[in-house]
Amino acid sequence: MQIQIKNDRQYKITKTQAEKFVKALRNISKGTSVLDMHPTLAKAQQDAIKSQYEELQQELKEYEELKEARSI
Secondary structure (H helix, E strand, O other), X not given: OOOOOOOHHHHHHHHHHHHHXXXXXXXXXXXXXXXXXXXXXXXXXXXXXXXXXXXHHHHHHHHHHHHHHHHO
């Protein structure tokens, strides 16, 4: 387990970025950001955003677990 987030400031920034990815995924699901895009390219974009979101979520989870362990 390698913690990428080192402090609360980085945690907040990462959390904000994760929220932006959720909004982007919602827009793609609605089709609002991919109207002029080839379906294959739109799917690739969606997969990339989802993958990055999952990585950020994992980093957030690891930081939260580390912080909780330190407070015990």
